[in-house]
Amino acid sequence: MTPVIFVLVILGLVVGTVAGFALKAPLLPDLITEHGRIIDQQLVLTLYITGAIFAIAQLGLAYLIYKHRHRDGVKASYLQGSTKLEYTWTVATLVLFVGLNLMGQGVWAQMHLNEKPARPVNIEVTAMQFKWIFRYPGKDGNLGARAAEYINPAEGNYVGKDPDDANGDDDFQLLSMSVPYGIPVVVDIRSIDVLHGFAVREMRLKQDAVPGLSVNIPFTVEKDGTLEFPLSGNYAADLDKGELPDALKHELNANKLVWKDKASLRALEPGRVWRLTLDPDSINRPYLVKLENGRLNLYRSWYELACMELCGYGHYQMRSQVNVLSPVEYAEFVEKNSP
Amino acid sequence: MSSEAAAEHAVHVHQAPTNPIWRYVFSTDHKVIGIQYWILALVSAFVGMGLSVWFRLHLLNQGHVAQLTDQLSLLVEGSADYNAIKAKIDALQTAWYHMEPSQYLGILTMHGTILVFMVLTTAPMGGFGNYFLPIQVGALDMAFPRLNMLSFWLTFLSFVTLMAAFFVPGGSPNAGWTGYPPLSAVPDSQGNGYQGPGGWGQDLWVLSIAIFCFASLVGAINFIVTTLDLRTKGMTLMRMPLTCWAWFVTAILALLSFAVLLVAGLLLLLDRNLGTSFYVPGDLFVSNKLLVDHKGGSPLLFQHLFWFFGHPEVYIAIVPGMGLASHLLSSFARKPVFGYRAMVYAIFGIGVLGFFVWGHHMFQSGMSPYVAVAFSVMTMVVGVPSAIKTFNWLGTIWGGNIRFQSPMLYALGFVSLFVTGGIGGIFLGQNAVDIYFHDTYFVVGHFHMIMGVAAIFGMFAGTVYWFPKVTGKMMNEPLSQAHFWCTFLGVNVIFIVMHLMGLEGHPRRYSGFAFEFLSSDYMVRMHTIVTHTAIFTASAQVLFLINLVYSLAAGKKAGDNPWESTSLEWATTSPPPFENFKDGVLPEVHHGPYEYSVPDAAKDYIMQHDPPEARPATAPAPH
Amino acid sequence: MSEATAAVAPAEAAPAAAAHGPAHAPAKDDPWYGGRHPFAIDSKKFGMWLFIASDSITFAAILFAYTYVRLSDPDWPLVFNAGSVALSTLMTFVLLTSSLTMVLGVAAANAGKRKQAALWTFATALGGLAFIVIHAWEWSHVIHGLPEGPLPLMWCAFFTATGMHMLHVTVGFFYLTIVGLAYLGGKFKPIDIEVAGLYWHFVDLVWMFVFPMIYLMSTDMTKGFGH
Ligand code: HEM
Numbered sequence A: 001m002t003p004v005i006f007v008l009v010i011l012g013l014v015v016g017t018v019a020g021f022a023l024k025a026p027l028l029p030d031l032i033t034e035h036g037r038i039i040d041q042q043l044v045l046t047l048y049i050t051g052a053i054f055a056i057a058q059l060g061l062a063y064l065i066y067k068h069r070h071r072d073g074v075k076a077s078y079l080q081g082s083t084k085l086e087y088t089w090t091v092a093t094l095v096l097f098v099g100l101n102l103m104g105q106g107v108w109a110q111m112h113l114n115e116k117p118a119r120p121v122n123i124e125v126t127a128m129q130f131k132w133i134f135r136y137p138g139k140d141g142n143l144g145a146r147a148a149e150y151i152n153p154a155e156g157n158y159v160g161k162d163p164d165d166a167n168g169d170d171d172f173q174l175l176s177m178s179v180p181y182g183i184p185v186v187v188d189i190r191s192i193d194v195l196h197g198f199a200v201r202e203m204r205l206k207q208d209a210v211p212g213l214s215v216n217i218p219f220t221v222e223k224d225g226t227l228e229f230p231l232s233g234n235y236a237a238d239l240d241k242g243e244l245p246d247a248l249k250h251e252l253n254a255n256k257l258v259w260k261d262k263a264s265l266r267a268l269e270p271g272r273v274w275r276l277t278l279d280p281d282s283i284n285r286p287y288l289v290k291l292e293n294g295r296l297n298l299y300r301s302w303y304e305l306a307c308m309e310l311c312g313y314g315h316y317q318m319r320s321q322v323n324v325l326s327p328v329e330y331a332e333f334v335e336k337n338s339p
Numbered sequence B: 001m002s003s004e005a006a007a008e009h010a011v012h013v014h015q016a017p018t019n020p021i022w023r024y025v026f027s028t029d030h031k032v033i034g035i036q037y038w039i040l041a042l043v044s045a046f047v048g049m050g051l052s053v054w055f056r057l058h059l060l061n062q063g064h065v066a067q068l069t070d071q072l073s074l075l076v077e078g079s080a081d082y083n084a085i086k087a088k089i090d091a092l093q094t095a096w097y098h099m100e101p102s103q104y105l106g107i108l109t110m111h112g113t114i115l116v117f118m119v120l121t122t123a124p125m126g127g128f129g130n131y132f133l134p135i136q137v138g139a140l141d142m143a144f145p146r147l148n149m150l151s152f153w154l155t156f157l158s159f160v161t162l163m164a165a166f167f168v169p170g171g172s173p174n175a176g177w178t179g180y181p182p183l184s185a186v187p188d189s190q191g192n193g194y195q196g197p198g199g200w201g202q203d204l205w206v207l208s209i210a211i212f213c214f215a216s217l218v219g220a221i222n223f224i225v226t227t228l229d230l231r232t233k234g235m236t237l238m239r240m241p242l243t244c245w246a247w248f249v250t251a252i253l254a255l256l257s258f259a260v261l262l263v264a265g266l267l268l269l270l271d272r273n274l275g276t277s278f279y280v281p282g283d284l285f286v287s288n289k290l291l292v293d294h295k296g297g298s299p300l301l302f303q304h305l306f307w308f309f310g311h312p313e314v315y316i317a318i319v320p321g322m323g324l325a326s327h328l329l330s331s332f333a334r335k336p337v338f339g340y341r342a343m344v345y346a347i348f349g350i351g352v353l354g355f356f357v358w359g360h361h362m363f364q365s366g367m368s369p370y371v372a373v374a375f376s377v378m379t380m381v382v383g384v385p386s387a388i389k390t391f392n393w394l395g396t397i398w399g400g401n402i403r404f405q406s407p408m409l410y411a412l413g414f415v416s417l418f419v420t421g422g423i424g425g426i427f428l429g430q431n432a433v434d435i436y437f438h439d440t441y442f443v444v445g446h447f448h449m450i451m452g453v454a455a456i457f458g459m460f461a462g463t464v465y466w467f468p469k470v471t472g473k474m475m476n477e478p479l480s481q482a483h484f485w486c487t488f489l490g491v492n493v494i495f496i497v498m499h500l501m502g503l504e505g506h507p508r509r510y511s512g513f514a515f516e517f518l519s520s521d522y523m524v525r526m527h528t529i530v531t532h533t534a535i536f537t538a539s540a541q542v543l544f545l546i547n548l549v550y551s552l553a554a555g556k557k558a559g560d561n562p563w564e565s566t567s568l569e570w571a572t573t574s575p576p577p578f579e580n581f582k583d584g585v586l587p588e589v590h591h592g593p594y595e596y597s598v599p600d601a602a603k604d605y606i607m608q609h610d611p612p613e614a615r616p617a618t619a620p621a622p623h
Numbered sequence C: 001m002s003e004a005t006a007a008v009a010p011a012e013a014a015p016a017a018a019a020h021g022p023a024h025a026p027a028k029d030d031p032w033y034g035g036r037h038p039f040a041i042d043s044k045k046f047g048m049w050l051f052i053a054s055d056s057i058t059f060a061a062i063l064f065a066y067t068y069v070r071l072s073d074p075d076w077p078l079v080f081n082a083g084s085v086a087l088s089t090l091m092t093f094v095l096l097t098s099s100l101t102m103v104l105g106v107a108a109a110n111a112g113k114r115k116q117a118a119l120w121t122f123a124t125a126l127g128g129l130a131f132i133v134i135h136a137w138e139w140s141h142v143i144h145g146l147p148e149g150p151l152p153l154m155w156c157a158f159f160t161a162t163g164m165h166m167l168h169v170t171v172g173f174f175y176l177t178i179v180g181l182a183y184l185g186g187k188f189k190p191i192d193i194e195v196a197g198l199y200w201h202f203v204d205l206v207w208m209f210v211f212p213m214i215y216l217m218s219t220d221m222t223k224g225f226g227h
């Protein structure tokens, strides 16, 4: 009886686990960066390999449990081992594990070891309890110097921007991050108090922010947005006029997209792509409406940025967001915000 | 001195003290100390588990609050629906298990610290190792009985110190069980202008760990000397049960790693209290002002020191369980351990390689990315001996004649859990993949699976297997089995679901649901499953308690060797006399530890101290 | 620990085995080389070696921490001058001398010269005391000369490393005194002196790392003798 239960439980475990992973749709959150694709490939490859190992090992265990359950009159074999087998599985696992690992080093090198891209968009990320501050270099492309002595909470200068450095004159800082797609970006991640962790799920990016250290990570966002849901009506004509039809509003509401103040709308490519920004004055959540294959789809262009290293009681609410803009929009964004 | 005289001498000096204080409290008898450690671990386990149920309830609650708040935003303020939902939210926010964010972190930190140190490090070594290492190698006691007593009482002091952290002004420490500075090093840094913990709790935490380090060091010395020096005649190294090998390697790991944790803690204490700056860089802006009394240190230094200890520590927790699993699989499959030597080499391999992989906890820490590559490759290499052990466990039951008694169930459960937990390691050990998984619930799932529950299954196995030896009574088999099934099912659900949440990107150590992706239906559903299963599994532990009490009071009487095992503890009475073996005469060993089903032998097992003739000349040579 | 250990210590048990075991050395293929217990090494001595292994790691970790913070600061200050080197050399000399007296003590104990051994042991303890006194004097000087503001990392490392070492010397002082007295009184055996000696030599050896790493590498000889 017991061996049968055991077999059934293990069977349930294997089926349940495999189903849990297989049925999870989507398996991973949306993906928007270039390096993220390689990470995902590596992750999924590992998932297949280890999934097979998992199933074989657990089912093997169940099989042996059943096959060799106690039966009267049966004597166990006096088998003490097999050197040949030991060598075989040692070498096999070594090759498998190390090989798998080496396959992943390319993307690691791309993110950490290779030379940083030439003329990227530089963004300084400053983490503090419990918020993120993003500083942009303005039109000149250069960030002003910073030093702790200039930190001045009264003026909102947590970054410690040197007021006398001319490079900093057109710098501007915001509480959320906007990046262009298709252009390499380098973030300079730092902290002014305790450890924090910069992480955006959809970017497959994670890096601790360490006080006293500044870590540069390059990435390129390769998508302008990720599909949220298809829209049922065709509002193209209204959208081109810059009007948000009530039907669309209802449809968004029905999908739990509610906004507090207002929405702004403009055509990025008239007749084809429109930028819909919800709550432009407070949280600023950019979406895209695209006409594809004769129907409209709603795309999301903003992603949540989370703190991933314990930083105090407010850790769980240390939230910001990354907005993905078109290169043109990004240029306007810099223009608009530069003092 | 003749051997009789030696034995007499032994009996003479090794008499049980008559005063109960010296006999049962400040005892130098390794058996009493073993039981003391075990009880300490049991109490700690229940405290730690209780805390986890508490914060699981809180989390589930917060998930609902987040979803209700979402609904609220769709409704018109003041409408009936609105008010109803609002009332629901208020009720949830004032539930008895609701926690403030800082309190949540405090409880989380205590949970981790209590379980890692007071349970996973004490029971397998201090508990079972203390009781059974001397008996299994055939010794009268540990090499240094008084130091042994010192180890236990230091551990107890460490426990009391840690518990005190619950009650001091400012409350429990809340920097996590890993206690990363600057959060742990700068009392002001617990949150901008927030009047919360950051006081004595963190100091007591460091102090408790420092005391624990001492206790473990002393214990480790005792274990190593006992293993090498006190084996009885005929107990060659390659005749030691794998449990002894496991304790031996664990002791070496403890000897070399706690020394570093001690320094990590010492420097933290100095940074907190005496104005040094090992871990605190200059120019920190905390509590709305620049911190002027520290300069120049590095938070990463702590991480290096901590994980130099921390990775060996995870093996300290699991290796004794591995040894016991091998022992039990062989004993209950009535078959020699498959590849005894390979098992010994693998344990050693794990021990040695385990010292060179600590950086895999720091891939994303800002450490040099070149070093990360080296650590990553080493990490995958250390996976190999773990895999070897798994293959050999399967080999051990292959061709066996398995008796499904409760110790065997737990041992088989151990193997299954070890496989599942180890697989998470294959993801995390790859620096590239770890970019996605670091500090998510995937990591939480991984280490609970393997270190949390696999190691604890080792303890359950040890408890049911040795209970008859220690008390002279059997544990109740149906109760044990019921406990096994409930727990095995429960933990699998809980921690596999946590892997899934990690796949979805859920950050660890979050006390609330301030993110949109956290209050998605999927996440809240997963949280619900986890919390409900956790309550179920925690309740199932009552079966274990009942079983202990019931069996102690009314258990079936156990013979000397109820499981028909071969190692030396079964060669003495149940419970063993004060001097371990009758009249303190040590048995002489003639056989390997796993002589089951030897062809042509009279019985299906040959005990280690059976006379040489017990093994027929026609049988194949032992390994 | 002593009595109970004695019961199981190989030193006691080995002759017993020799008495009833074969007179000849065990054959190479005998699965058992030793007597009743496998190794002839005394448990206490072995235990002390293990303690030393562990304690070296502790010091190694402290010196690692020092090296780590030092390497991450490009302009690490050289805080010592010729005067401090002279003083620390004197301390080194005192400690080395005490190692010598320790050797003599152990030799005397093993030769059965009880009184002589105890005297050498006390001399060693005195050497330790002298070291502590000089060191404490040096500390008070350093403390008085500390700059305002946060404690510079150099001094953090200095106080931690030398403080930890001084703690070991202090423990050693009491340890040697107690062992010497107990040996004189006949309670302890020569092996106890030897084990204490092991500890003491280790403490000296640690200094041989602390001295160059903390003092010599942080010295600017051009600064002369004053402070
Ligand atoms: C197959 C071999 C294993 C590999 C390759 C492996 C790999 C890893 C890696 C890379 C991490 C860090 C993940 C991160 O924080 O991003 C990790 C975390 C952890 N592992 Fe493993 N592991 C293995 C086996 C084990 C075993 C046997 C144990 C314990 C018995 C264990 C216990 C832990 C613990 C406690 C943590 C998390 C510590 C924390 O951050 O709080 N692992 N593992």
Ligand SMILES: [Cu+2]
Binding pocket: B310, B311, B314, B357, B358, B360, B361
């Ligand atoms: Cu690790």
